[in-house]
Amino acid sequence: MLRLENIKIREELSSEDVLKIACNKNHVKYDDLQNFRIFRKSIDARNKEDIFYNYTIDICVKDEKRYSKLKKIDLAADEKLKLVLNRKSKKRPVIIGMGPAGLFCGLILSEYGLKPIIVEQGKRVEDRQKDVDEFIETGKLNTRSNIQFGEGGAGTFSDGKLTSGIHDPLCRIVLNRFVEFGAPEQITYVSKPHIGTDNLVKIVSNIRNHIISNGGEVLFNEKVIDFNIDNGILKSVITEKRELYTDTAVLAIGHSARDTFEKLYEKNIKMEKKNFSVGVRIEHSQKMVNEAQYGNKSKLNLPAADYKLAYHNKETGRSCYTFCMCPGGFVMASSSEENTIVVNRNEQICKRW
Numbered sequence: 001m002l003r004l005e006n007i008k009i010r011e012e013l014s015s016e017d018v019l020k021i022a023c024n025k026n027h028v029k030y031d032d033l034q035n036f037r038i039f040r041k042s043i044d045a046r047n048k049e050d051i052f053y054n055y056t057i058d059i060c061v062k063d064e065k066r067y068s069k070l071k072k073i074d075l076a077a078d079e080k081l082k083l084v085l086n087r088k089s090k091k092r093p094v095i096i097g098m099g100p101a102g103l104f105c106g107l108i109l110s111e112y113g114l115k116p117i118i119v120e121q122g123k124r125v126e127d128r129q130k131d132v133d134e135f136i137e138t139g140k141l142n143t144r145s146n147i148q149f150g151e152g153g154a155g156t157f158s159d160g161k162l163t164s165g166i167h168d169p170l171c172r173i174v175l176n177r178f179v180e181f182g183a184p185e186q187i188t189y190v191s192k193p194h195i196g197t198d199n200l201v202k203i204v205s206n207i208r209n210h211i212i213s214n215g216g217e218v219l220f221n222e223k224v225i226d227f228n229i230d231n232g233i234l235k236s237v238i239t240e241k242r243e244l245y246t247d248t249a250v251l252a253i254g255h256s257a258r259d260t261f262e263k264l265y266e267k268n269i270k271m272e273k274k275n276f277s278v279g280v281r282i283e284h285s286q287k288m289v290n291e292a293q294y295g296n297k298s299k300l301n302l303p304a305a306d307y308k309l310a311y312h313n314k315e316t317g318r319s320c321y322t323f324c325m326c327p328g329g330f331v332m333a334s335s336s337e338e339n340t341i342v343v344n345r346n347e348q349i350c351k352r353w
């Protein structure tokens with residue numbers, strides 16, 4: 001596979017037309033093409049007088065040797081990442097929580113024939129939406145099923161922005177899997193991929209159905225409340241309704257399950273603390289951000305602009321950075337506990353509201 005980089009496009013064009021321009025620029029005969037994928041599409045707005053899209057396109061051609069000057073990429077990179085599970089136990093693994101971590105864990109384990117049991121204290125994503133709407137309209141909170149808790153986890157109602165600060169090849173596999181289950185293909189190449197809550201609800205339920213069709217099981221409205229551990233070995237996971245005998249439990253409980261963390265602490269289960277950052281929430285008018293980033297001359301149909309800033313103090317080793325910006329979004333209440341305040345910014349909920 002060959003990579004065509006720095007394809008600058010200054011108008012709204014179809015993928016096919018962008019491909020033709022990319023081939024032309026790199027002297028690739030259109031007839032030699034066998035296949036292509038848009039690897040990346042970003043907006044270059046450094047010069048307000050000349051804002052353009054920057055594309056990277058991967059192509060397969062008939063006779064690669066003819067194009068020896070073009071950059072070659074390793075097509076097998078994705079395949080190399082295939083996971084190998086060397087598990088001898090016959091007991092079904094239990095996954096606690098069905099946010100992104102639990103969902104993908106369930107997906108992979110079910111595909112390897114391990115028939116995982118997923119326990120989620122909240123509701124199915126379709127039913128969860130009703131509780132979220134009720135909270136937004138009336139302020140009535142369901143502490144088990146809300147913006148943070150339930151199938152799909154805390155990010156489901158954040159409009160499905162796929163943000164990750166890491167550069168791990170597995171990120172691409174996650175994006176590809178989302179596409180397989182119904183996400184728009186462009187999430188695999190736009191620089192700031194975004195699914196949208198309405199799509200995400202369907203995708204999460206498609207993944208759940210796939211897990212079940214592979215022999216997995218999902219227990220909704222059921223909370224894990226205890227662990228039976230004998231001599232440092234897990235014997236069972238205890239929910240409000242039953243005891244699940246297993247030697248493998250994956251805690252995919254997210255950041256906000258304070259009562260479960262207390263239980264783990266009480267049981268002497270080793271936990272590793274993570275560094276945390278303290279921040280402030282800043283609101284700017286979108287018009288101001290758009291003007292600062294794009295100016296007002298571009299004819300392109302540009303999305304709401306965002307920005308990212310970072311500062312690293314070499315003497316103290318401390319950093320300051322912008323995080324989780326939501327262009328065009330609104331600040332929303334996102335509590336999961338009574339008498340506490342959590343706020344988040346969100347686009348989709350406000351559009352529906």
Ligand SMILES: Cc1cc2nc3c(=O)[nH]c(=O)nc-3n(C[C@H](O)[C@H](O)[C@H](O)COP(=O)(O)OP(=O)(O)OC[C@H]3O[C@@H](n4cnc5c(N)ncnc54)[C@H](O)[C@@H]3O)c2cc1C
Nearest residue numbers: 097099100101121149150153154155158163224253254257
């Ligand atoms: C308000 C808010 C807004 C956010 N916005 C963004 C964003 O815009 N973009 C972004 O990239 N990230 C965002 N994040 C972070 C993102 O949502 C998380 O990184 C991601 O959801 C973590 O996934 P997870 O699967 O580890 O945990 P979670 O998504 O938190 O899922 C954990 C699940 O475990 C369940 N659970 C917990 N304890 C138990 C138990 N004892 N028994 C059964 N089930 C249990 C919970 O109900 C929950 O559904 C946001 C987080 C919050 C809290």
